[in-house]
Amino acid sequence: MNRLILCPGRIILNEHQMATILIIDDEQNILVTLSRALQLENYRTEVAGGGKVGLSKLAEQPVDLVLLDVKMPDMDGLDVLEKISESHPGLPVIMMSGHATVEIAVRAVRMGAIDFLEKPLSSEKVMVTVANTLKLRQLCEENRDLKELAGLQNRMVGDSPPMRVLYDQIKIVAPSNGRVLITGENGSGKELVARAIHENSLRASNPFIKVNCAAVPRELIESELFGHEKGSFTGASQQRRGKFELADAGTLFLDEIGDMRLSMQAKLLRVLQEGEIERVGSADTIVGDVRVIAATNQDLPKAISAGRFREDLFHRLNVIPIRVPALRERREDIPALTSHFLRQACEQNNRPAKSFAPGALERLSDHDFSGNVRELKNSVERLVIMVPDDTIKPTDVDCWMKPGLRPGNTEGTESSFYNPDLTIKEMLANAERTFILQALQNRDGHVTNAAKQLGLERSHLYKKMKALGIRQ
Template sequence: MRALIVDDEQNIRKVLNVLLKEDGLEVYEASSVIDANSLIKENYFDIAIIDLRLSDGSGIDILRTIKEQNPETVVLIITAFASTETAIAAMKLGAYDYVTKPFNLDEIRIVLKNIKEKIILQKKVKELQQYADEYQNITGKSDAMKRVFNMIDKIAPFDTNVLITGESGTGKELVAKAIHNRSIRSDRPFIAINCASLPAELLESELFGYTKGAFTGAYASKRGLIDEANGGTLFLDEIGEMPLSLQAKLLRFLEEKKIRPIGSSSEIEIDVRIVAATNKTLNKLLEKGEFREDLYYRLSTFEIRLPSLRERKEDIPLLIDHFVKLFSRKFQKDIYRIEPAFVDYIMQQELKGNVRELKNIIEKEVILSEDGHLKCTSCPTVFNQTYAINTPLENSINLNEYLASVEKELLNKALQKANGVKTKAAELLGLTFREFRYRLSKYK
């Protein structure tokens, strides 16, 4: 990573240079607005530490320039002339934070550590978003999902049938689309049908098509979905719900690559790749005689099992971030903060509906969000904060002292949960590090 220091005091630059190099950063220095602008034009900086008052101008101008050229650069303002107005102006232009001179070395180390962690996280999220785009927005960094992605990469180019298994809501159709889009058939049709959505007779006519007059109500001939998918991929969702009689007809098509529409006397040759999916355990259906064994082996040349969210909880924060951005755009909401309590609450839920259930929760919360904050309207109060409200007023109390005791207890609980790491404790309480440190200092 690369850092820029802009300060007209040489001693300040030296100190900051040492601190940044401790973290392995490549450091550039400038003592004026002119020198800083010249470096910004020639280089990309991950971090910029800018003095507010310089001999030839204002650090605000440098902040504006660097944000116009490199919006992702994290900027820290340092100044001996701090005021609410300057802080607000800097934050509006995209500054991460500001510190006042003379600054404490331990304090500046913590701020720089937080900035470095923020940059690393941003880069990881960006990489994952790019990775997710390649896989039809299948977001995940867990080992379980990496195995799924690896399997997609391996089998997609080869023209074989695939069976996708997993609980409802795990994203089976998205995986089927990813296989299609990474295959040699990507420029041909992708046709999907849910085998549980239609009764047997209608499902057969939808799949195989029919001729005019084949049955009552067949006033015109209709192409079947298998024919429509010719040259491409046919996705059969919930294949475990397909009636046995229709399973036999599907098996014959898989063996001969021909279909006969209902009422037709001739067959049509079809070239299509079959990707099937089920949330049922097909082995149990085989034992019960509810699913044909020969069809199972035809469909499951390769089998991809999708993990439930309970098996990849580390992906939940990424999915939350993904869906918040998705619904923020859809509903024109500007969400700039997700309450840590909300993420913690979601992480503790069973989410039997998996990604689909999580998506529905996020959609609701984005709609209900206010002031750019995503909170959990259905969450129980975090850290038992409601006990302060529910306490009966049997005797008179000193409200300030009572609220102070509640605040002190929550600060202590957060510190305990964060193992003494103040930055983590601040996040647990939804505070900035500065706010947390200020509140903590009140109780010495």
Template sequence: MTAQTVLVIDDERDIRELLTITLGRMDLQVDAVGTVADARRALAERTYDLCFTDMRLPDGNGQEIIELIAETCPDTPVAMITAYGNVDAAVTALKAGAFDFVSKPVDIQMLRGLVRTALRLAEEKRNGGGATKAGDFGSRLIGDSAAMQQVRTTIAKLARNQAPVYIAGESGVGKELVARLIHEQGPRAAGPFIPVNCGAIPSELMESEFFGHRKGSFTGAGADKEGLFQAAQGGTLFLDEVAELPLHMQVKLLRAIQEKAVRAIGGRDEIPVDVRILSATHKNLGQLVEQGQFRQDLFYRINVIELRVPPLRERRSDVPQLSGFILQALASKNGGGVGQLSAEAKQALEAYDFPGNVRELENILERAMAMCDGERIDAADLMLPQRTARPSPEPAAEPALGQPPAAPAPGADGGLDDYISNLERTAIIKALEESRYNKTAAARKLGITFRALRYKLKKLGID
């Protein structure tokens, strides 16, 4: 079997020798050069399975190498060699298309892990496997709208490298599902996928949860415990609701991501970790940075590539297909027949805004299956709020705050939305008063979810 080949480009002789010896012990054939010109000649003469390049070179920079390889041999992963702590250079390299980066001084254990992952990726791409198989998504990411086709295409690209990805989107759109697909379609698929809700961990336990602790390091630490970073070794760590991290934890997380190492509470040594970071939140991280609630340096580190998952109201054509999939899943779970939507029910669902997105659609259909007679679901079984069940895909004009004015006649120019809003506001206020302002009880009276009620209170300006 022919040995796999690696090209090393660095103007420091010591680095070239270190990588040549280390990679040679992994049964890899290594060519090492010190300039962009020599690298261009080497790349013109043969195809490599992997490339390492320094950022700063005597006659150019590593970004030129990344762009050249992307153009001439796109199946070759490129890893950038950066100076210690140079986060800006690493982020620039990842955005330019680098597979990953390694910091000087080079950690041999981390280097070997990176090489194994990169070579596995290169082999999958040559064999036509990995993220490029369109059929892999069919049963998981439902919908054929242009928006979802774009999401699939982006996932396929993101699965090919190790750049941190920030997944943006409203609550309920399926951000964790997207993160799982990025993991499963990439070279880390055989490793663990560890999701963590950052808002669900008490602040005082965060460091122990993320980095682990040693026995006796604090009261109650009766045994060694590995953290989430160690649990995700060789795989992916998904930080959901990352905006909920307190500032002191943001500092520690930034260091762990930059140095690719963690130190357990009570531990003396840092432990190298080979983990890909994916993160998500429904909040506007850029706005939180401006308000001083989220560190800018961490924001740039986790937001190397942003993937926006569209809300359901922006892909209404997917609602029938999604509904069918959910009803099939409910039937399998509950052991009953598959629910069938009437024409009126389908029309009502396609007209609804879904402030809770796919998660809300699941709740609506599960409730409808419980309430309908037999297996036929009519529009009334859906119990959709009147306000948002309308054919226009555009959001209604924001109603004025305060007490509702006298309702205009339905159909008057510009008056229909106000008329419906006033009816809805009156019904909500009445339900709140009757339930002594218990929002959960009020939502039950109105036949809507607590999330939907909270959305409407904000939308209608009811305090």
């Protein structure tokens, strides 16, 4: 079955148009009329005059949906259904019967049939049921793909001794309710660790809510965390629940906690001490059950000495400290991480599977990944996109890993952004996108440092990245 392909400005394929439907029925006239009606709606059809032929057709070719009669002389429809459920789990089967009794319908649904049509068939009803069933199947497949992708993205890779220590810590810590403070260099995997703790905890089926304390403008952070009442400040046109409330029974991940301002630190401390929150503009207290995990790449004891971070808040958050090792402390993980990112990047960028030629991986491993795993991930994605061959050679690695030769660093003349087909707004957006990507690349994906270089507020840069579709 073709997937719905959304390409702006191009033809949109209807995912149902080429679906193949197998009709199994002993009544010849049903096979003919149903098949013709479905073909008129652009479905491909296959017909079988009995259960046995139907099953062998199914074994020979891919089918997207089966319309199956209940009463047939050679084989009972429910027996055929049972065989289909065994050989093709998940294949939607719609039963058809002239003797539709509730009992048969219930049995059929229990055995995996998706719907039941009563004879004489109404062609309108058949079309609606077929279209809905195919749509449902497509959504289920997409959902499964997304889950697989999310699972792949959230999987922690690496079997080095420091990673094994980390996995043990996660396993011990996860089932408790203790607050965790995750530290580590930028791009080392702190967020992944926070997610792993949540997913291995008893809260796993409840929300994991992330707040990037560096990305939220300082005047909005209180409302972001605790919510607000309608009219509590200019722009508060609706009542809004804060992230603490949204994380109820789950985990709240306070990322980049080292960047939180002192005044907000005091408010957070009070909430952690008292276990209650108040929405901005409300005197009512809300009691919740939230596990807090915080992360930072800053040296908090140093920030405390410098008067930038409250010591009492540090102790509240640092109940269980976890340090994520830098990539240079576990270089033996580079090959496994590289092949993981290679697979992921090929899938995400619609590229055929690629591999490294002998010597290329060693060249990559020699690189000093000061931006840690994120830099390795971005480098592999760059190679996947920029190297046209299926095999990435050592020379490709040399070419695309040299800062001076990275894309965008060459010939950055003003005319390179000029495009007669674009409006000035679009050209400016392209230019802005390129400059931000370059700044991020030069700062190994570290947004705070890139913002500094560009002379922007961190939150402003985050906003721009979001608007320009730049993933961190």
